[in-house]
Amino acid sequence: xxxxxxxxxxVLRSRVAVCYNSLVMMDAFLVPEKTLVSTKGDxxxxxxxxxxxxxxxxxxxxxxxxxxxxxxxxIYGSSDGAAWDPKPMLSFPQxxxxxxxxxxxxxxxxxxxxxxxxxWELNRWGRGSETPMFEFQVTLQEVPPDVLREAxxxxxxxx
Numbered sequence: 001x002x003x004x005x006x007x008x009x010x011v012l013r014s015r016v017a018v019c020y021n022s023l024v025m026m027d028a029f030l031v032p033e034k035t036l037v038s039t040k041g042d043x044x045x046x047x048x049x050x051x052x053x054x055x056x057x058x059x060x061x062x063x064x065x066x067x068x069x070x071x072x073x074x075i076y077g078s079s080d081g082a083a084w085d086p087k088p089m090l091s092f093p094q095x096x097x098x099x100x101x102x103x104x105x106x107x108x109x110x111x112x113x114x115x116x117x118x119x120w121e122l123n124r125w126g127r128g129s130e131t132p133m134f135e136f137q138v139t140l141q142e143v144p145p146d147v148l149r150e151a152x153x154x155x156x157x158x159x
Contacts, residue, residue, distance in 0.1 A: 068126035
């Protein structure tokens, strides 16, 4: 059903960052930098089971495109990294242009999800080649619990 794209281990490098609260937070690529695609596919699976927080900031960054095409990007979850939920947990708005789009992925209501991965669909229309082309990346950054608490308090005081 989905096409997996094999990626070299050097491309799948994970980044680890130290947050201001001295906890090591997860920081990884769901789709590596400068990934060039022309067909639908899947990123590699990322194990989020050991994360301190169950809330993640996902950032889609599109760096190259051609005219008259669209990118649909969704995030799927799995309990074992082999069988994936049939419906996405989160979908980015359909994209037509270069730029960055952040979204929060909240797994607090999905205790069984231990792995996540990105899936993309491409569409092309109009004149010229019918083959779409996108260069993009998707990062996943764990949101520290302290930041979530501060945001909750701020929302409650402004409401």
